[in-house]
Amino acid sequence: MVNSDLVATGLIAAYTIYSLVAIGLFGWFAYRITKPTKTPVVKPVLFYSFTTLLVIIGVSLHLTTMHTIPWVKLEMDASKINPDRLIKMEVDSFKFYILTDSIRQELPVAEPIKIKEGETVMFDVYSKDLTYGFGLFRPNNTMVLQMQVLPLYNNKIIWEFNEKGTFTLRSTEFAGPKSTRMIIPNFITVE
Numbered sequence: 001m002v003n004s005d006l007v008a009t010g011l012i013a014a015y016t017i018y019s020l021v022a023i024g025l026f027g028w029f030a031y032r033i034t035k036p037t038k039t040p041v042v043k044p045v046l047f048y049s050f051t052t053l054l055v056i057i058g059v060s061l062h063l064t065t066m067h068t069i070p071w072v073k074l075e076m077d078a079s080k081i082n083p084d085r086l087i088k089m090e091v092d093s094f095k096f097y098i099l100t101d102s103i104r105q106e107l108p109v110a111e112p113i114k115i116k117e118g119e120t121v122m123f124d125v126y127s128k129d130l131t132y133g134f135g136l137f138r139p140n141n142t143m144v145l146q147m148q149v150l151p152l153y154n155n156k157i158i159w160e161f162n163e164k165g166t167f168t169l170r171s172t173e174f175a176g177p178k179s180t181r182m183i184i185p186n187f188i189t190v191e
Contacts, residue, residue, distance in 0.1 A: 007069055010068070084120045085122070114191060119190075
């Protein structure tokens, strides 16, 4: 799986170039059709051909890059994936809890959860009261994964950890002022 930082950088570059070309050409077209002249400067067929070309390039760009996004394959094959590990959690009253052997323990715990590089993990997160977020972040604060945690529903996300490091857990949804403090440093360590 490709690192999501690398994918984001590549997609930002590709779509920025595409957008600038599209904006520039539409600007050129707008300038040409508003320029006072006796004869038509741009024929309608040229405009519609150009617009069709932009649509084809935009769709092709998306189809070409969509499989480089790390979570696409996991989401498409989620029903077929048998995760190596299941981590069950609860969220209640602006606190994260981990469930192990029917024991509910408030986070943070003394030691981070240790995961082996290449291991596939399913997070099953249940909220008892509000809508929260569940996001894992690298030390440089870039997001690894995220899901919305709806109340009274088992919210699940599968992730294959292919990069070593220690990751922070944060609530990524605003559920009130207290939710901004729902940060668990050193939640997971991938070795």
